[in-house]
Amino acid sequence: MATATTLLSEQLREETRQAHENAEHSVFMERLLDGSLDASAFVAFQEQAYLFYSALEDAVDACTGDSRLGAVADRLLDRRAVLQEDLRALGGTVGAAPLPETAAYVAELQRIGRERDVPALVAHHYTRYLGDLAGGQVIGRLMTRHYGVEESATAFYRFPHIDKPKRYRDAYRGALDAMEFDDGERHRLLAAARAAFAYNSGVFEGLRRVLQHRWPTGLH
Numbered sequence: 053m054a055t056a057t058t059l060l061s062e063q064l065r066e067e068t069r070q071a072h073e074n075a076e077h078s079v080f081m082e083r084l085l086d087g088s089l090d091a092s093a094f095v096a097f098q099e100q101a102y103l104f105y106s107a108l109e110d111a112v113d114a115c116t117g118d119s120r121l122g123a124v125a126d127r128l129l130d131r132r133a134v135l136q137e138d139l140r141a142l143g144g145t146v147g148a149a150p151l152p153e154t155a156a157y158v159a160e161l162q163r164i165g166r167e168r169d170v171p172a173l174v175a176h177h178y179t180r181y182l183g184d185l186a187g188g189q190v191i192g193r194l195m196t197r198h199y200g201v202e203e204s205a206t207a208f209y210r211f212p213h214i215d216k217p218k219r220y221r222d223a224y225r226g227a228l229d230a231m232e233f234d235d236g237e238r239h240r241l242l243a244a245a246r247a248a249f250a251y252n253s254g255v256f257e258g259l260r261r262v263l264q265h266r267w268p269t270g271l272h
Contacts, residue, residue, distance in 0.1 A: 060238070061225035064178060067242045071249035078256035079271060080263075085191065087198035088270045091142070093263055094195050098208070099148035100255055102135045107158040108180060111165030111173050118170045121177075123227040128213045129181045141205035151262065153254035160251065164244075171237040174228070175244035179252075182224060184209070185217045 075081070083089050084097065109132050112125050139146050150158060164172045192209030195201040214220050233241060264271040 059225075059229045060231065060233075060241075061228045063238075063242065064175075064228070064245055068179070068245050068249055071246050071253070075249045075253045075256065078253055078260070080256040080260040083267070083270045085194050085198075087194075089199075089263070089267060091195070091199040091201055093259070094199060094201060095139070095142045095144040096259055096263065098135060098139055098142065099144050099146075100151060100154045100259065101208075102132070102139060102146060103148070103150050103154050104157045104161065104251075104255070105131045105135060105180070107161035107165075108176055111161050112177065114165035115168050115170055115173055118168070120231045120233070121170050121173060123231060124174065124177060124224055128211065129184075131184070131208055134207045138205050138208050141202065151255065151258035153251070153258035157251040157255060160247070169240070169244075171233055171241035172244035174231070175241045176248045178224075178228065179245055179248040182221055185211060185214070185221050 080093075080097075084093055109130055112121065115121050116125065136146050138144075161176060163169070164176065188209035188211075192203070192206035195206055196203055211217065260271050
Protein backbone atom coordinates (compact mmCIF):
# COMPACT_ATOMS: atom_id res chain seq x y z
CA MET A 53 0.00 0.00 0.00
CA ALA A 54 1.29 3.48 -0.88
CA THR A 55 2.15 5.84 1.95
CA ALA A 56 2.50 9.60 2.09
CA THR A 57 6.21 9.18 1.39
CA THR A 58 5.82 6.83 -1.58
CA LEU A 59 7.62 8.20 -4.62
CA LEU A 60 5.24 9.12 -7.40
CA SER A 61 7.13 7.00 -9.93
CA GLU A 62 6.85 3.96 -7.67
CA GLN A 63 3.18 4.58 -7.04
CA LEU A 64 2.52 4.95 -10.75
CA ARG A 65 4.27 1.68 -11.48
CA GLU A 66 2.34 -0.16 -8.80
CA GLU A 67 -1.07 1.38 -9.48
CA THR A 68 -0.88 0.72 -13.23
CA ARG A 69 0.69 -2.73 -13.09
CA GLN A 70 -2.50 -4.68 -13.84
CA ALA A 71 -3.77 -2.24 -16.46
CA HIS A 72 -0.35 -2.32 -18.13
CA GLU A 73 -0.37 -6.12 -18.25
CA ASN A 74 -3.89 -6.13 -19.66
CA ALA A 75 -2.81 -3.84 -22.50
CA GLU A 76 0.37 -5.80 -23.23
CA HIS A 77 -1.52 -9.08 -23.38
CA SER A 78 -4.39 -7.92 -25.56
CA VAL A 79 -5.18 -10.37 -28.34
CA PHE A 80 -4.32 -7.87 -31.06
CA MET A 81 -0.89 -6.97 -29.68
CA GLU A 82 0.06 -10.55 -28.91
CA ARG A 83 -0.83 -11.66 -32.43
CA LEU A 84 0.86 -8.64 -34.02
CA LEU A 85 4.09 -9.22 -32.12
CA ASP A 86 4.23 -12.99 -32.61
CA GLY A 87 4.00 -12.70 -36.40
CA SER A 88 0.47 -14.05 -36.81
CA LEU A 89 -0.85 -11.05 -38.80
CA ASP A 90 0.75 -9.04 -41.60
CA ALA A 91 2.10 -5.59 -42.33
CA SER A 92 -1.36 -4.15 -42.98
CA ALA A 93 -2.28 -4.77 -39.34
CA PHE A 94 0.78 -2.80 -38.29
CA VAL A 95 -0.22 0.03 -40.63
CA ALA A 96 -3.72 0.07 -39.15
CA PHE A 97 -2.21 0.34 -35.68
CA GLN A 98 0.08 3.21 -36.70
CA GLU A 99 -2.80 5.07 -38.33
CA GLN A 100 -4.66 5.05 -35.02
CA ALA A 101 -1.49 5.91 -33.11
CA TYR A 102 -1.02 9.03 -35.23
CA LEU A 103 -4.38 10.30 -34.03
CA PHE A 104 -3.78 9.91 -30.31
CA TYR A 105 -0.17 11.08 -30.42
CA SER A 106 -1.31 14.20 -32.26
CA ALA A 107 -3.92 14.85 -29.57
CA LEU A 108 -1.38 14.23 -26.80
CA GLU A 109 1.16 16.59 -28.30
CA ASP A 110 -1.51 19.25 -28.84
CA ALA A 111 -2.33 18.94 -25.13
CA VAL A 112 1.35 19.36 -24.26
CA ASP A 113 1.40 22.51 -26.39
CA ALA A 114 -1.63 23.82 -24.48
CA CYS A 115 -0.02 23.25 -21.07
CA THR A 116 3.58 24.30 -21.66
CA GLY A 117 3.34 27.12 -19.15
CA ASP A 118 3.16 24.72 -16.19
CA SER A 119 6.62 24.04 -14.76
CA ARG A 120 5.66 20.56 -13.59
CA LEU A 121 4.91 19.45 -17.13
CA GLY A 122 8.00 21.26 -18.34
CA ALA A 123 10.16 18.95 -16.25
CA VAL A 124 9.26 15.97 -18.47
CA ALA A 125 7.83 17.43 -21.70
CA ASP A 126 11.01 17.13 -23.74
CA ARG A 127 10.08 17.78 -27.35
CA LEU A 128 12.69 15.22 -28.43
CA LEU A 129 10.03 12.70 -27.40
CA ASP A 130 7.44 14.01 -29.87
CA ARG A 131 6.26 11.34 -32.28
CA ARG A 132 3.73 13.06 -34.55
CA ALA A 133 6.13 14.16 -37.29
CA VAL A 134 8.02 10.88 -37.41
CA LEU A 135 4.73 8.95 -37.48
CA GLN A 136 3.72 11.00 -40.52
CA GLU A 137 6.88 9.97 -42.30
CA ASP A 138 6.48 6.32 -41.32
CA LEU A 139 2.89 6.24 -42.53
CA ARG A 140 3.86 7.72 -45.87
CA ALA A 141 6.61 5.11 -46.23
CA LEU A 142 4.13 2.37 -45.30
CA GLY A 143 1.46 3.60 -47.71
CA GLY A 144 -0.83 4.37 -44.78
CA THR A 145 -3.17 7.28 -44.26
CA VAL A 146 -2.22 10.31 -42.19
CA GLY A 147 -5.45 11.36 -40.51
CA ALA A 148 -7.34 8.09 -41.03
CA ALA A 149 -10.82 7.73 -39.58
CA PRO A 150 -10.61 6.95 -35.87
CA LEU A 151 -12.02 3.79 -34.41
CA PRO A 152 -14.66 4.56 -31.76
CA GLU A 153 -12.13 3.58 -29.10
CA THR A 154 -9.53 5.90 -30.58
CA ALA A 155 -12.07 8.71 -30.78
CA ALA A 156 -12.76 8.29 -27.05
CA TYR A 157 -9.04 8.39 -26.28
CA VAL A 158 -8.54 11.49 -28.43
CA ALA A 159 -11.55 13.21 -26.83
CA GLU A 160 -10.06 12.69 -23.38
CA LEU A 161 -6.70 14.09 -24.46
CA GLN A 162 -8.46 17.08 -26.01
CA ARG A 163 -10.34 17.64 -22.75
CA ILE A 164 -7.07 17.54 -20.85
CA GLY A 165 -5.55 20.18 -23.10
CA ARG A 166 -8.65 22.36 -23.09
CA GLU A 167 -8.92 22.29 -19.28
CA ARG A 168 -5.14 22.50 -18.71
CA ASP A 169 -5.43 19.35 -16.58
CA VAL A 170 -1.71 18.98 -15.92
CA PRO A 171 -1.90 16.01 -13.50
CA ALA A 172 -3.84 13.99 -16.08
CA LEU A 173 -1.52 15.12 -18.86
CA VAL A 174 1.56 14.04 -16.92
CA ALA A 175 -0.07 10.63 -16.47
CA HIS A 176 -0.75 10.20 -20.18
CA HIS A 177 2.70 11.51 -21.07
CA TYR A 178 4.28 8.99 -18.71
CA THR A 179 2.32 6.01 -20.01
CA ARG A 180 3.04 6.77 -23.66
CA TYR A 181 6.64 7.94 -23.82
CA LEU A 182 8.25 5.85 -21.10
CA GLY A 183 6.75 2.80 -22.74
CA ASP A 184 8.10 3.88 -26.11
CA LEU A 185 11.57 4.35 -24.66
CA ALA A 186 11.45 1.02 -22.84
CA GLY A 187 10.14 -1.34 -25.52
CA GLY A 188 9.68 0.52 -28.77
CA GLN A 189 12.88 -0.61 -30.46
CA VAL A 190 11.91 -4.23 -29.89
CA ILE A 191 8.55 -3.66 -31.58
CA GLY A 192 10.21 -2.03 -34.58
CA ARG A 193 12.61 -4.95 -34.99
CA LEU A 194 9.76 -7.46 -34.74
CA MET A 195 7.82 -5.67 -37.48
CA THR A 196 10.86 -5.96 -39.73
CA ARG A 197 11.51 -9.58 -38.83
CA HIS A 198 7.93 -10.84 -39.09
CA TYR A 199 6.47 -8.68 -41.84
CA GLY A 200 9.39 -7.30 -43.83
CA VAL A 201 8.65 -3.71 -42.83
CA GLU A 202 11.58 -1.56 -43.90
CA GLU A 203 13.62 -0.17 -41.03
CA SER A 204 13.13 3.29 -42.50
CA ALA A 205 9.37 2.89 -41.89
CA THR A 206 9.78 2.14 -38.18
CA ALA A 207 11.53 5.38 -37.22
CA PHE A 208 8.72 6.00 -34.73
CA TYR A 209 10.29 3.41 -32.44
CA ARG A 210 13.74 5.00 -32.39
CA PHE A 211 14.97 8.04 -30.49
CA PRO A 212 18.30 8.87 -32.13
CA HIS A 213 18.81 12.00 -30.03
CA ILE A 214 18.56 10.04 -26.78
CA ASP A 215 21.83 8.16 -26.48
CA LYS A 216 21.11 6.28 -23.26
CA PRO A 217 17.40 5.43 -22.94
CA LYS A 218 17.80 3.76 -19.53
CA ARG A 219 19.47 6.82 -18.06
CA TYR A 220 16.84 9.02 -19.68
CA ARG A 221 14.01 6.96 -18.18
CA ASP A 222 15.62 7.14 -14.75
CA ALA A 223 15.92 10.93 -15.05
CA TYR A 224 12.28 11.13 -16.15
CA ARG A 225 11.17 9.19 -13.08
CA GLY A 226 13.30 11.46 -10.92
CA ALA A 227 11.54 14.47 -12.42
CA LEU A 228 8.19 12.86 -11.63
CA ASP A 229 9.22 12.33 -8.03
CA ALA A 230 10.20 15.98 -7.69
CA MET A 231 6.84 17.29 -8.91
CA GLU A 232 4.58 18.99 -6.39
CA PHE A 233 0.99 17.77 -6.47
CA ASP A 234 -1.52 18.05 -3.68
CA ASP A 235 -3.43 14.95 -2.61
CA GLY A 236 -6.33 15.61 -4.96
CA GLU A 237 -4.05 16.19 -7.94
CA ARG A 238 -2.05 13.08 -7.16
CA HIS A 239 -5.25 11.05 -7.00
CA ARG A 240 -6.32 12.44 -10.39
CA LEU A 241 -2.92 11.68 -11.86
CA LEU A 242 -2.99 8.05 -10.75
CA ALA A 243 -6.55 7.60 -12.00
CA ALA A 244 -5.59 9.12 -15.35
CA ALA A 245 -2.62 6.76 -15.67
CA ARG A 246 -4.88 3.76 -15.15
CA ALA A 247 -7.32 5.23 -17.65
CA ALA A 248 -4.52 5.76 -20.19
CA PHE A 249 -3.74 2.05 -20.22
CA ALA A 250 -7.46 1.29 -20.46
CA TYR A 251 -7.74 3.57 -23.49
CA ASN A 252 -4.84 1.72 -25.08
CA SER A 253 -6.52 -1.60 -24.39
CA GLY A 254 -9.65 -0.21 -25.99
CA VAL A 255 -7.79 0.74 -29.17
CA PHE A 256 -6.26 -2.74 -29.35
CA GLU A 257 -9.70 -4.29 -28.94
CA GLY A 258 -11.07 -2.01 -31.65
CA LEU A 259 -8.33 -3.11 -34.02
CA ARG A 260 -9.01 -6.75 -33.18
CA ARG A 261 -12.70 -6.23 -33.92
CA VAL A 262 -12.28 -4.54 -37.31
CA LEU A 263 -9.53 -6.92 -38.48
CA GLN A 264 -11.03 -10.13 -37.14
CA HIS A 265 -12.64 -11.05 -40.47
CA ARG A 266 -9.16 -11.39 -41.99
CA TRP A 267 -7.78 -13.60 -39.23
CA PRO A 268 -10.89 -15.26 -37.77
CA THR A 269 -8.88 -17.77 -35.77
CA GLY A 270 -5.93 -15.65 -34.68
CA LEU A 271 -8.02 -12.64 -33.62
CA HIS A 272 -11.01 -14.48 -32.18
